[in-house]
Amino acid sequence: MTDMAGTTPAVDMREINKSFGAIQALHNVNFRLMPGEILGLVGDNSAGKSTLVKILSGAYQRDSGQIFVAGKEVHFKSPQESRDMGIEMIYQDFALCGNLDVAANMFLGRWPRKGIFIDRRRMEADAEAVLDRLKVKVNSVRQRVESLSGGRQQSVAIARAISFDPKVIILDEPTANLSVMATQQLLDTMLELKSQGVAQVIISHRLQDIFEVGDRVMVLKRGAAVGERLVKDSSQDEVLRIIVQGDGAEEALSA
Amino acid sequence: MADTGVTRLPGAHGGPGGTLTGFMRTWEFGLLVFMAATYLAGVMINPKFFGDATALFSILRDAARFGVIAVGMTFVIVNKDLDLSVGSTMGLSAAMFALAFDRGFYDLQAWQAVLVAVAFGTGIGLVNGVLVTFLRVPAFIATLTMLFIGRGLILGLTSGRNVAFDADKVDGPLFFLIGQTNALGFNNQIIILALVATLGGIVLARTRWGYETYATGGNIQAAGYAGINTHWVRIRAFLFSSWAATLAGLMLASQDTGATSQAGVGAELIVIASVIVGGASILGGRGRVIGSVLGAILLVLIDRVLREGFPIARIVKIGDREIEILSMARLPPGAVPAFLGMILVAAVLIEPWILRRKLIQRFVARLRGRPMPMVEIESVAIESMQTTGTSLTATEFHARGMTKLFTYRESAAVVFVIVLWLIGFFLRPDFWGNLDNSFNLLLAFTEIGIMAVGMAYVLGNGDIDLSVGAVLALTGSTAAFLMKKADMAPMIAALLAFSVGTMAGVINGFLSTKAKLPAFVATLGMFYMARGFGAWLSGGRQLSQFPPQFNLIGRKFYQVLDYWGIPPAPDSAFYALSRAVSTQTLILAVLAVVAGVVLWRTTIGYMVKATGGNRRAAEYAGINTDRVRFLSLVFVAMCASLAGLINIAWFRSFGPQAGAFRELDVIASVIIGGGSIFGGFGSVFGALAGAAVITLLRALLSLQVITKTGSFVMPQTWVNVAIGLVLIFAVLADIWFRQEKIHRRLPFRRRAKHPTGGDT
Numbered sequence A: 001m002t003d004m005a006g007t008t009p010a011v012d013m014r015e016i017n018k019s020f021g022a023i024q025a026l027h028n029v030n031f032r033l034m035p036g037e038i039l040g041l042v043g044d045n046s047a048g049k050s051t052l053v054k055i056l057s058g059a060y061q062r063d064s065g066q067i068f069v070a071g072k073e074v075h076f077k078s079p080q081e082s083r084d085m086g087i088e089m090i091y092q093d094f095a096l097c098g099n100l101d102v103a104a105n106m107f108l109g110r111w112p113r114k115g116i117f118i119d120r121r122r123m124e125a126d127a128e129a130v131l132d133r134l135k136v137k138v139n140s141v142r143q144r145v146e147s148l149s150g151g152r153q154q155s156v157a158i159a160r161a162i163s164f165d166p167k168v169i170i171l172d173e174p175t176a177n178l179s180v181m182a183t184q185q186l187l188d189t190m191l192e193l194k195s196q197g198v199a200q201v202i203i204s205h206r207l208q209d210i211f212e213v214g215d216r217v218m219v220l221k222r223g224a225a226v227g228e229r230l231v232k233d234s235s236q237d238e239v240l241r242i243i244v245q246g247d248g249a250e251e252a253l254s255a
Numbered sequence B: 001m002a003d004t005g006v007t008r009l010p011g012a013h014g015g016p017g018g019t020l021t022g023f024m025r026t027w028e029f030g031l032l033v034f035m036a037a038t039y040l041a042g043v044m045i046n047p048k049f050f051g052d053a054t055a056l057f058s059i060l061r062d063a064a065r066f067g068v069i070a071v072g073m074t075f076v077i078v079n080k081d082l083d084l085s086v087g088s089t090m091g092l093s094a095a096m097f098a099l100a101f102d103r104g105f106y107d108l109q110a111w112q113a114v115l116v117a118v119a120f121g122t123g124i125g126l127v128n129g130v131l132v133t134f135l136r137v138p139a140f141i142a143t144l145t146m147l148f149i150g151r152g153l154i155l156g157l158t159s160g161r162n163v164a165f166d167a168d169k170v171d172g173p174l175f176f177l178i179g180q181t182n183a184l185g186f187n188n189q190i191i192i193l194a195l196v197a198t199l200g201g202i203v204l205a206r207t208r209w210g211y212e213t214y215a216t217g218g219n220i221q222a223a224g225y226a227g228i229n230t231h232w233v234r235i236r237a238f239l240f241s242s243w244a245a246t247l248a249g250l251m252l253a254s255q256d257t258g259a260t261s262q263a264g265v266g267a268e269l270i271v272i273a274s275v276i277v278g279g280a281s282i283l284g285g286r287g288r289v290i291g292s293v294l295g296a297i298l299l300v301l302i303d304r305v306l307r308e309g310f311p312i313a314r315i316v317k318i319g320d321r322e323i324e325i326l327s328m329a330r331l332p333p334g335a336v337p338a339f340l341g342m343i344l345v346a347a348v349l350i351e352p353w354i355l356r357r358k359l360i361q362r363f364v365a366r367l368r369g370r371p372m373p374m375v376e377i378e379s380v381a382i383e384s385m386q387t388t389g390t391s392l393t394a395t396e397f398h399a400r401g402m403t404k405l406f407t408y409r410e411s412a413a414v415v416f417v418i419v420l421w422l423i424g425f426f427l428r429p430d431f432w433g434n435l436d437n438s439f440n441l442l443l444a445f446t447e448i449g450i451m452a453v454g455m456a457y458v459l460g461n462g463d464i465d466l467s468v469g470a471v472l473a474l475t476g477s478t479a480a481f482l483m484k485k486a487d488m489a490p491m492i493a494a495l496l497a498f499s500v501g502t503m504a505g506v507i508n509g510f511l512s513t514k515a516k517l518p519a520f521v522a523t524l525g526m527f528y529m530a531r532g533f534g535a536w537l538s539g540g541r542q543l544s545q546f547p548p549q550f551n552l553i554g555r556k557f558y559q560v561l562d563y564w565g566i567p568p569a570p571d572s573a574f575y576a577l578s579r580a581v582s583t584q585t586l587i588l589a590v591l592a593v594v595a596g597v598v599l600w601r602t603t604i605g606y607m608v609k610a611t612g613g614n615r616r617a618a619e620y621a622g623i624n625t626d627r628v629r630f631l632s633l634v635f636v637a638m639c640a641s642l643a644g645l646i647n648i649a650w651f652r653s654f655g656p657q658a659g660a661f662r663e664l665d666v667i668a669s670v671i672i673g674g675g676s677i678f679g680g681f682g683s684v685f686g687a688l689a690g691a692a693v694i695t696l697l698r699a700l701l702s703l704q705v706i707t708k709t710g711s712f713v714m715p716q717t718w719v720n721v722a723i724g725l726v727l728i729f730a731v732l733a734d735i736w737f738r739q740e741k742i743h744r745r746l747p748f749r750r751r752a753k754h755p756t757g758g759d760t
């Protein structure tokens, strides 16, 4: 997919720089995401992965560089603005309200109404429809989110994100505290989304997850992009080596 | 001087020390300067008193007790906890010593009496510590309840009487040297403060225990992973503060050679403000003993200056002669706690808004044209420490048929209502079931119920309002003042008073959202401010005889209709109803239905639940959580104001005790009714059911029980103690039954269907 010349990238970030005081978190990073692609973003701790995607989602502001979404240059000042352009970021710790049920979480902050009252029936029907579309099974949409397993919770968070009909979904370490089973459920949901043409960025320290669903891997090291591989032409060992040592040519630049 | 011995102790943050210019840049130096300025203000106000060296020693003597407690409190606050019970522990210590020692009671030796007091102090510290660590009750709620329980115990045990020891008993023991002036001309308590401060300063700054404390307050999880037993560190700190309060109580008993039931009232306010003014952070991880001690001296000084009368000359015209009359003007009662409440709030704001933002350094840098220093953190997120650490997962019961009823969080309250009512009926069948008693219960229920409706919103948000009882009193006294002293029309007086109460809510809301204070700190400050201003307006006295129209709010509905000239026909069903139902009950009914539906099924209600469940998620979903929280805090204050107006109309007078202990009743109601102290749960129906539980409980506890030998009534102070215990148990039950998985061990029919089983 990535090699399909002529397609406009879903996201194109060019020469992004960002520093926090004395720390240069990102240094001339170029980043490109094609429609329907799953891109794995990897790198050591504080390599700048989260900073990069937060700039994309409007949570942080870049110092310099350009961002194009579907070919159009954008300047996001808040997550709300990136959402309006079809970019959804799923935050691990604050995606859902555990005390509310699945349906209320799916429509958090934009609950359907009938007069002044919440339209429970429509909300539940719509929630079920979205979950069906993602093939996520929950017993009942009236179940409190806290009572779901971790993987199911992530799936509900994704379902919530896709109810906005986004073009791009960003997942920052979604599998960090998931069991093997739960991770599998989440990866299945990601593949389902891919088949519907949604581009996804997944940040993870677990290479096997990225190699299972990803199309391409991009490596960050100390705030610079140091390598990029197609999953089908590479191996986990090779990517691991780039994470640790950098990738030949670029190594000289960042050193 | 008391403090020089500890001034040279190094701070745990490695602040610039050693050189004189280094010292001049410390927070403590600023305190000393401020102290000197305050003292000068005192000299100006009353040169006769403050101009004298003995005044300095007398201030230091009184500051010694608060300073000692502040040393213990520093450990608690550095741990990111809070101990609101120190004032009542201090009072209890003095009272226990007095009871054990006095000839009229147990007549023990002084050292034995000291042991009794220390035993009580140790018990309180242990209970506080275990509640907040192993049992995971938020520190402010555990220790606030302890405060009320302690006060109840003091009143209950001493029956509210003052104790003064006989002269010959005071003569012998060394114990009474503590409170006396020594050969060097100053009080021995100052030496005790110096010793305690030196010891505490060394332990906090130089020993492993101190480092463990800073680590626990800085990041409790990291400390735990590093192998520090954080439970023990926190319990230890609560023990220190309790022991310090006990010591302070003993110092007071020694100085006064007796004890009053009012000893230590409000001391927690001065002590916490001292520690915070002294440079500790309510966010934990920061604070020095020397700063806390200086803070205590400063606050006692401010307290003294505020209480000091200043001479004024008034010109009075008698006939056509003008006579100059010299008199002392004093701030009225209540003004001092009101100011101290403000100081507490202001002090809490200093650290995040001035120190962490380096405003002073940035200002100096700008003046000198130097580069600006870095700000420590970009956004101040104090509110995230709401209730230290604990957020639990609510468990879900799965059940079918009849047992499904019990899966509702409100069910416990309903069951309690039925059981308590049956107990009452069993104890006094002659009295309990009759109409009079039922209506009396309903009236008592109204006051708690109205405020519980508002509190359901606030707790639903994950906030808390500790000031509802005080706001009730503030509104009541304002209305009473306006009608009695300013001769205002009842309607206007009521409206103005209501606005004043609402204003308190606006301030609470502003402090907790815009200034980002934790709601419990903001409303704790308001607790003192509103009570203080209330007492200020009423002059600390009872105000009564309002215009009859006003009292209608608290009368039967029939009288209102009659007043408007539309009495119902004497034999209609409506007539009977309007004679039976009170106006206030109707007000509650309307309020409850509207607020109940809004919380249950409208966007506003869902926004409240989402904010309480996960504030950041709600925010990211585009919900303006600040507005939701602000409006809820305003709403609960409006409810409290309404309750205040009803209260004085019902009693036909305003008493200074109006609304006392109501914060306990109201918070307990909402939690018994299914709310959670951590937010995200609760309904108006549940809150009202909880309010019914509390009302019945209070009625039952004050029920006159007829036995074979006579009859027995429990005094009101013991009832308050019992309600405090109920609150603690309600919070514990919420944490441990509703939220943790303990219920698995209960003989409760349920089917654990876990959704993970749904696939494959």
Ligand SMILES: Nc1ncnc2c1ncn2[C@@H]1O[C@H](COP(=O)(O)OP(=O)(O)OP(=O)(O)O)[C@@H](O)[C@H]1O
Pocket (backbone or CB within 6 Å): A020, A023, A024, A025, A043, A044, A045, A046, A047, A048, A049, A050, A051, A052
């Ligand atoms: N808000 C901030 N303020 C100051 N520095 C920041 C901030 N956010 C990130 N940084 C710094 O920027 C650098 C990159 O951090 P980032 O969170 O992007 O790393 P990461 O690759 O996501 O690491 P991890 O795998 O640990 O999540 C780090 O040095 C971090 O300390």
Ligand SMILES: [Mg+2]
Pocket (backbone or CB within 6 Å): A049, A050, A051
């Ligand atoms: Mg990260």
